[in-house]
Amino acid sequence: xxxxxxxxREIERRTAEILxxxxxxxxxxxxxxxxxxxxxxxxxxxxxxxxxxxPHKEEIVLALAVQSMELxxxxxxxxxxxxxxxxxRMMAIGTACxxxxxxxxxxxxVEQWVRNGSVWDKASHQRQNLIRQCEAQCISIVSGIxxxxxxxxxxxxxxxxxxxxxxxxxxxxxxxSQILTASSPSLSALGICDPTGALR
Amino acid sequence: xxxxxxxxREIERRTAEILxxxxxxxxxxxxxxxxxxxxxxxxxxxxxxxxxxxPHKEEIVLALAVQSMELxxxxxxxxxxxxxxxxxRMMAIGTACxxxxxxxxxxxxVEQWVRNGSVWDKASHQRQNLIRQCEAQCISIVSGIxxxxxxxxxxxxxxxxxxxxxxxxxxxxxxxSQILTASSPSLSALGICDPTGALR
DNA sequence: CAAATTTCTGACGGCGTGTCAATAATTGAC
DNA sequence: GTCAATTATTGACACGCCGTCAGAAATTTG
Numbered sequence: 272x273x274x275x276x277x278x279x280r281e282i283e284r285r286t287a288e289i290l291x292x293x294x295x296x297x298x299x300x301x302x303x304x305x306x307x308x309x310x311x312x313x314x315x316x317x318x319x320x321x322x323x324x325x326p327h328k329e330e331i332v333l334a335l336a337v338q339s340m341e342l343x344x345x346x347x348x349x350x351x352x353x354x355x356x357x358x359x360r361m362m363a364i365g366t367a368c369x370x371x372x373x374x375x376x377x378x379x380x381v382e383q384w385v386r387n388g389s390v391w392d393k394a395s396h397q398r399q400n401l402i403r404q405c406e407a408q409c410i411s412i413v414s415g416i417x418x419x420x421x422x423x424x425x426x427x428x429x430x431x432x433x434x435x436x437x438x439x440x441x442x443x444x445x446x447x448s449q450i451l452t453a454s455s456p457s458l459s460a461l462g463i464c465d466p467t468g469a470l471r
Numbered sequence: 472x473x474x475x476x477x478x479x480r481e482i483e484r485r486t487a488e489i490l491x492x493x494x495x496x497x498x499x500x501x502x503x504x505x506x507x508x509x510x511x512x513x514x515x516x517x518x519x520x521x522x523x524x525x526p527h528k529e530e531i532v533l534a535l536a537v538q539s540m541e542l543x544x545x546x547x548x549x550x551x552x553x554x555x556x557x558x559x560r561m562m563a564i565g566t567a568c569x570x571x572x573x574x575x576x577x578x579x580x581v582e583q584w585v586r587n588g589s590v591w592d593k594a595s596h597q598r599q600n601l602i603r604q605c606e607a608q609c610i611s612i613v614s615g616i617x618x619x620x621x622x623x624x625x626x627x628x629x630x631x632x633x634x635x636x637x638x639x640x641x642x643x644x645x646x647x648s649q650i651l652t653a654s655s656p657s658l659s660a661l662g663i664c665d666p667t668g669a670l671r
Numbered sequence: 672c673a674a675a676t677t678t679c680t681g682a683c684g685g686c687g688t689g690t691c692a693a694t695a696a697t698t699g700a701c
Numbered sequence: 702g703t704c705a706a707t708t709a710t711t712g713a714c715a716c717g718c719c720g721t722c723a724g725a726a727a728t729t730t731g
Contacts, residue, residue: 278697278708301589306687317711322689386654387587389501406655439648444640447647451639454586455606478677506718517680522720 286324288314290338293331298377302332302384329393336385337398339378340405343371347412357420364413368445383450414438486524488514490538493531498577502532502584529593536585537598539578540605543571547612557620564613565645572649583650614638 292313296305305328311318325331350363372379384390385402414434420426421434428437492513496505505528511518525531550563572579584590585602614634620626621634628637 303589307689308687318688319690319712320710323709327689386650388654389503391654403655439651440644443647443651444644445647446651447643447645448639450586450650451643451646454588454591507720508718518719519680519721520678523678527720 282324286334289321289324289331290335293328294335294377294381297332297335297384298380302328302387302390305331326395327393329390330395330398332381332384332390333394333398333402335381337401337405339375339381340402340409342375342378343382344405344408344412346371347409351412351416356425357416357423358425360416361413361420364416365445372449379449383453410435410438410442413441482524486534489521489524489531490535493528494535494577494581497532497535497584498580502528502587502590505531526595527593529590530595530598532581532584532590533594533598533602535581537601537605539575539581540602540609542575542578543582544605544608544612546571547609551612551616556625557616557623558625560616561613561620564616568645579649583653610635610638610642613641 289310292310293305296309307318307321307328310331311321314321325334346367347364350367351360353363354360391399414437417426417428417434417437421428428434489510492510493505496509507518507521507528510531511521514521525534546567547564550567551560553563554560591599614637617626617628617634617637621628628634
């Protein structure tokens with residue numbers, strides 16, 4: 272079942288190639304610069320061939336996002352298994368986030384594009400679900416750590432708040448500060464976001 | 472100087488009309504649906520006339536954002552003058568944010584579009600500055616309250632952190648939670664963001 | 672009232688999308 | 702080894718949007 276025919280392998284290889292070509296365009300020049308004509312030209316294939324792999328460029332973006340989010344999930348999984356103490360594991364998640372945004376910056380940018388409604392809405396349910404799953408897994412990893420911390424007695428979740436809601440809070444502040452620093456260049460003068468995250 | 476000729480008034484009126492036509496398209500159908508041809512058609516003018524007012528659609532979006540952010544600033548100003556105690560005033564800012572996102576939802580959505588790099592970068596410096604100013608004013612209103620709270624003795628900013636950095640933290644968490652709830656529909660099952668904000 | 676000026680118009684070139692009939696390549700039955 | 706059937710690739714095409722600009726229409730001025 273895992274063995275594919277030569278044909279299938281070739282198709283997969285080219286799908287990957289399309290993504291490899293599309294990624295830097297999307298990340299460095301934005302969604303509008305990513306055109307099927309251009310991808311086709313850079314790969315020296317006809318446009319129609321690209322359309323055999325992806326029905327429209329939104330689907331390419333989501334495919335890229337699946338890759339990126341899977342990388343994030345792996346980072347989270349690694350971080351969660353990093354130590355015994357829940358406190359240390361939580362710190363590791365934090366540094367994983369920082370690592371991801373700074374050293375996997377392209378992937379971080381890809382993730383942003385997927386939040387764009389006009390991109391998301393056009394994509395296939397299948398890939399939408401892949402992304403949702405990955406997101407849910409990331410959350411469950413972190414809320415698992417929270418749960419362990421509660422069991423350990425080193426953390427008490429405020430009354431009337433679930434673990435997931437607490438994680439959501441963390442997520443919101445890291446995500447918010449990343450986007451704000453990325454999109455409000457003038458604010459960098461006010462202070463870096465990372466110390467804020469660290470202080471929390 | 473404040474008195475304008477009939478001509479100028481008419482031009483301004485039409486500029487406003489363009490914005491009024493463009494806003495619902497942008498908010499409800501997204502940036503791609505906002506086309507100069509369509510705006511022109513809906514207003515029963517020729518495309519060229521629209522281009523006499525705005526050099527491209529990105530500029531329309533920024534003009535809309537200026538309106539929206541000025542509304543936000545007014546809300547903030549009102550909230551900041553709402554009470555004497557800094558704690559109450561801060562609460563008022565929080566409710567102003569909630570009010571804005573929910574009851575001025577169109578404006579909230581407009582604000583998001585402006586964070587899109589491909590929109591922002593194309594716009595005129597003049598309007599970019601208007602928006603930056605407005606943003607800075609909003610921050611200074613809130614950090615003013617923080618300062619008052621510090622003077623009052625009811626709040627101590629953590630060492631090594633400026634007022635603005637603290638405000639940035641608040642901003643990040645409200646902004647982050649709003650975007651996340653807006654763009655991750657599946658997560659609403661996990662819990663509402665507002666209680667999180669309130670708990671902070 | 673006609674000339675000068677301002678404003679408006681929509682056809683146009685360029686670019687991008689997504690389709691599809693035609694063409695080329697591959698397969699496998701004989 | 703041949704050839705019909707299947708599958709993959711191609712690029713011309715119809716359509717839509719952007720931004721421009723020469724000329725038409727309206728308005729102002731002398």
